[in-house]
Structures are given as structure tokens and as C-alpha cells.
Amino acid sequence: MKITKLTTYRLAPRWMFLKIDTDAGISGWGEPVIEGKARSVEAAVHEFEPYLVGQDPARINDLWQVMYRGGFYRGGAILMSAIAGIDQALWDIKGKVLGAPVYELLGGLVRDRMKVYSWVGGDRPADVIRDIQRLREGGFDTFKMNGTEELGIVDSARKVDEAVARIAEIREAFGHDIEFGIDFHGRVAAPMAKPLLRALEPYRPLFVEEPVLAEQDEQYARLAEHTSIPLAAGERMYSRFEFKRVFAAGGLSIVQPDLSHAGGITECLKIASMAEAYDVALAPHCPLGPIALAACLQVDFVSHNAVLQEQSMGIHYNQGAELLDYIVNKDDFRIEDGYMRPLPKPGLGVVVDEDKVMAASQRAPDWRNPLWRHADGSVAEW
Ligand SMILES: O=C(O)[C@H](O)[C@@H](O)[C@@H](O)[C@H](O)CO
Numbered sequence: 001m002k003i004t005k006l007t008t009y010r011l012a013p014r015w016m017f018l019k020i021d022t023d024a025g026i027s028g029w030g031e032p033v034i035e036g037k038a039r040s041v042e043a044a045v046h047e048f049e050p051y052l053v054g055q056d057p058a059r060i061n062d063l064w065q066v067m068y069r070g071g072f073y074r075g076g077a078i079l080m081s082a083i084a085g086i087d088q089a090l091w092d093i094k095g096k097v098l099g100a101p102v103y104e105l106l107g108g109l110v111r112d113r114m115k116v117y118s119w120v121g122g123d124r125p126a127d128v129i130r131d132i133q134r135l136r137e138g139g140f141d142t143f144k145m146n147g148t149e150e151l152g153i154v155d156s157a158r159k160v161d162e163a164v165a166r167i168a169e170i171r172e173a174f175g176h177d178i179e180f181g182i183d184f185h186g187r188v189a190a191p192m193a194k195p196l197l198r199a200l201e202p203y204r205p206l207f208v209e210e211p212v213l214a215e216q217d218e219q220y221a222r223l224a225e226h227t228s229i230p231l232a233a234g235e236r237m238y239s240r241f242e243f244k245r246v247f248a249a250g251g252l253s254i255v256q257p258d259l260s261h262a263g264g265i266t267e268c269l270k271i272a273s274m275a276e277a278y279d280v281a282l283a284p285h286c287p288l289g290p291i292a293l294a295a296c297l298q299v300d301f302v303s304h305n306a307v308l309q310e311q312s313m314g315i316h317y318n319q320g321a322e323l324l325d326y327i328v329n330k331d332d333f334r335i336e337d338g339y340m341r342p343l344p345k346p347g348l349g350v351v352v353d354e355d356k357v358m359a360a361s362q363r364a365p366d367w368r369n370p371l372w373r374h375a376d377g378s379v380a381e382w
């Protein structure tokens with residue numbers, strides 16, 4: 001069996017799908033993308049083509065090492081996202097050839113269902129109460145929201161109080177009948193992380209995500225000394241070589257590798273195993289599409305330390321298309337009482353509606369995140 005062709009489809013809302021064809025007529029799908037840099041990842045995917053076309057798709061481990069090590073330069077958001085989507089498609093092919101879901105090829109189910117959570121409140125965390133009420137009717141009891149708007153490296157107690165007031169309002173409205181993570185989204189610099197975490201302590205959020213930016217990862221252990229709130233991070237870390245320093249230094253209770261950014265199933269399985277050795281939970285990051293989510297679920301269902309799965313249904317980014325718009329087997333992705341079941345079909349478990357994908361790729365938007373600025377005109381972390 002040989003790889004014959006790689007076709008990329010950029011499409012709304014901000015995703016990219018990859019189809020890998022083989023000479024046996026079996027194709028696999030992946031979702032290589034960096035939100036806002038889809039064209040860069042698309043170029044990277046096609047730069048990997050000469051290493052892949054003509055090769056045996058069954059040799060995922062060798063092809064992964066060739067892509068990672070063969071070009072001298074390695075790592076980073078663009079290359080690791082390209083490898084991620086290619087890796088996902090190769091696992092999809094392998095499962096289809098062997099007639100089994102990927103989780104079966106990885107040793108079988110470690111759980112019967114996987115807890116998922118839903119975003120509420122959008123870029124600027126207003127209206128979360130209304131969103132939580134609506135989603136609770138749909139069976140969700142676990143949520144995530146942004147913790148702040150723009151925040152200076154050093155900022156006022158008033159800004160801290162505004163952020164905390166929203167969280168207090170949620171606890172006032174729902175008590176502990178719901179749980180939620182608070183995403184600092186990289187908007188909080190080290191000087192403000194400690195006072196903000198301290199002020200949030202009484203409301204006992206499930207976790208605080210990206211308490212500081214990944215490039216400040218040496219802060220995680222220090223911050224963990226000052227708070228009992230579990231700290232989470234990982235969406236902007238792209239390989240086990242980045243995660244290893246964080247595991248060794250400690251501080252994170254939850255790691256959130258993104259299956260479409262951190263080298264795919266092959267790499268994220270290794271990150272999950274490293275995390276388990278340090279008693280760190282796994283909660284894959286996934287604000288993206290159905291193929292990325294399917295890849296996450298394949299890892300969740302074989303990882304003992306998987307605790308929560310992000311999914312993008314209703315997320316504020318999904319303008320122009322929703323999570324399940326491009327797939328045929330929508331029912332396999334149903335959420336019951338806040339849980340998802342293992343995807344039963346061979347491979348990743350996604351049946352892609354190719355006609356819809358091709359049509360949507362004719363009018364793909366070039367999504368970019370907003371550029372925020374502080375009152376003084378300087379760039380603010382979004
Ligand atoms: O936790 C999350 O989902 C992420 O922080 C998410 O908001 C970002 O990764 C966004 O997709 C970047 O464009």
C-alpha cells in the first residue's frame with residue numbers, strides 16, 4: 001500500500017481538513033491547523049509531501065520520525081500542527097485497513113464514556129450566566145470561560161475585582177451544581193497571576209488555564225505554591241520535549257495538549273503517558289473541528305488520566321460553520337448528560353461529507369483572532 005496524494009481543504013469557521021489518498025482506494029482524514037495561520041500550516045503539510053508520497057501509510061512511527069527529524073529544524077506551532085494532521089490521517093487509514101477504531105489498535109477502552117465541557121461567554125466573559133443556563137438544559141454541568149478582558153502586566157485591584165465578581169455571580173447563581181474552568185488565555189502576566197489566583201481561591205474553580213503564557217512555564221511551579229486551584233496548560237506546547245520540562249518542574253495539575261497542534265495521536269499519546277507518570281491529568285484542548293475532536297477521543301479512551309475533553313459545539317469562534325456541519329455520522333458525536341461515547345467506526349470514527357467540504361473550501365475565510373490593544377495603545381494579549 002502506498003500514499004498517493006495529500007489534499008488540503010481550508011474551510012469555515014477557521015479549520016483545515018487534510019485528505020490522504022492511497023493506491024488501495026482507502027483514504028484518511030486529519031485536521032492540521034493553527035487558528036489564524038491555516039495557510040502557513042497548509043504550506044507546511046505540502047512541504048512534507050515528498051517525504052510521504054510513495055511511502056507505506058502503515059509505518060506511522062517511521063513517517064512521524066522522518067517528518068520530525070528529517071528536516072533538521074523541528075518543533076513549533078506550524079510544523080507540529082502539520083505533522084499532527086498528517087499523523088491523524090495515517091491513523092485513520094490504519095484503522096480503516098484493519099477494520100477497527102484507533103482506540104482498539106491502542107489496547108482498547110479504558111472507560112465507557114468521556115466527560116466533555118462547553119465554552120461559555122465568548123472573548124469577553126459577559127453573558128456567561130445566560131449561556132450556562134441554556135447549556136445546562138442540554139445536559140452540560142462543566143464549562144469553561146475567559147477569566148479577564150485585556151489586563152496590564154501590572155493592573156488595578158479594580159480589574160481583579162471585576163474578574164472575580166463574574167465568578168462570584170456564577171457561584172451565587174449555581175453553587176457547586178456546576179463546575180467550570182477559568183481560562184486566563186495568556187492575558188495574565190506573572191505579576192498579576194498571583195493576586196488573581198488568590199482572589200479566585202474562595203470560588204474553587206475546577207482549574208485555571210494558561211495562568212501565564214507557555215513561554216513563562218517556569219512560573220507554574222511558583223504559582224502552584226500559592227494556590228490550591230489546579231493549574232492547567234498545554235495548548236501552546238507542541239511536543240513531549242516541551243512538556244518534559246513542565247513535568248519535571250511541577251506546578252501543572254492538568255495538561256491540555258492539542259491533538260491538531262502537538263504532533264497528533266502518536267505524540268499526544270506519549271505526552272499522556274508522561275503526564276500519568278507524574279500524576280498529572282489529561283484534558284486535551286480542542287476548540288476546533290470534528291476530526292480534531294475524534295482524534296482527541298481516540299486518545300481519551302485509552303488514557304487512564306484523561307479527565308475532561310473540550311469540544312467546540314456552540315463556541316464563539318464557530319461563525320459560518322458548526323462542529324458537525326461537515327460530517328455524515330453526526331449521531332456518533334451525540335453528547336448525553338455531558339458525556340461522549342467511543343466513536344464506533346473504523347479509524348478516527350469520522351465519516352466526512354466530502355461534497356460539503358469541497359464546496360465550503362471554495363469560500364474559505366482567512367480567520368484571524370482580533371488584535372487587542374491596551375488603553376495606552378500597546379498590544380494586549382487576546
Ligand atoms: O481554551 C481554548 O479553547 C483556547 O484558549 C482557545 O480559545 C484558543 O486556542 C483559540 O482557539 C485561539 O484561536
Ligand SMILES: [Mg+2]
Nearest residue numbers: 183185209235
Ligand atoms: Mg485555552
